[in-house]
Amino acid sequence: MIDFDVLRSYMDNDEDIIAAVFMAFMEEHENGAEKIQSLxxxxxxxxxxxxxxxxxxxxxxxxxxxxxxxxxxxxxxxRNGEAPQADDIQFVIQELGVIKGQINEYLASVI
Known part of the structure; x- marks a missing residue:
C-alpha cells in the first residue's frame, strides 16, 4: 500500500510530479502482477x-x-537461480493490485 506521506515528502508535495511518476509507473508496470506470475x-x-x-x-x-x-x-x-517462495509471489501480486487501484484513484482525482 502506498504511503502518501512518504511519497509526498520524496516529491516535495508536488502533485504534478506525483501524477507524472504514477503515470510512468502505470505505463511501465501496469501488468506487473501478471508478469510476475508468468515469470x-x-x-x-x-x-x-x-x-x-x-x-x-x-x-x-x-x-x-x-x-x-x-x-x-x-x-x-x-539472484542465485533458485525458486522464490510462492507466498512471497502471491503477496506481491496481491499488493500490486492494491497499489494499482490507489494509483488509478489518485490519477482520477487530479486529472
Missing part, C-alpha cells in the same frame, strides 16, 4: 530477478514497505 510459472528466475529489483526500488519510493520486503526476498533467491 514464476515459467521458472524464469533471471527475468524475475530483474523485475523484482525494478519494482522494489520504485515501490520503496512510494513508501510501500511490505511488498518491498517480499520483493527483496524474491530478488535474493532468484
Amino acid at each position: 514464476y510459472d515459467e521458472q524464469n528466475w533471471s527475468e524475475l530477478f530483474i523485475t523484482a529489483h525494478s519494482l522494489k526500488g520504485i515501490l520503496a519510493s512510494f513508501g510501500e514497505a511490505k511488498a518491498v520486503e517480499r520483493l527483496e526476498a524474491i530478488e535474493g533467491t532468484t
Whole structure:
C-alpha cells in the first residue's frame, strides 16, 4: 500500500510530479502482477530477478514497505537461480493490485 506521506515528502508535495511518476509507473508496470506470475510459472528466475529489483526500488519510493520486503526476498533467491517462495509471489501480486487501484484513484482525482 502506498504511503502518501512518504511519497509526498520524496516529491516535495508536488502533485504534478506525483501524477507524472504514477503515470510512468502505470505505463511501465501496469501488468506487473501478471508478469510476475508468468515469470514464476515459467521458472524464469533471471527475468524475475530483474523485475523484482525494478519494482522494489520504485515501490520503496512510494513508501510501500511490505511488498518491498517480499520483493527483496524474491530478488535474493532468484539472484542465485533458485525458486522464490510462492507466498512471497502471491503477496506481491496481491499488493500490486492494491497499489494499482490507489494509483488509478489518485490519477482520477487530479486529472
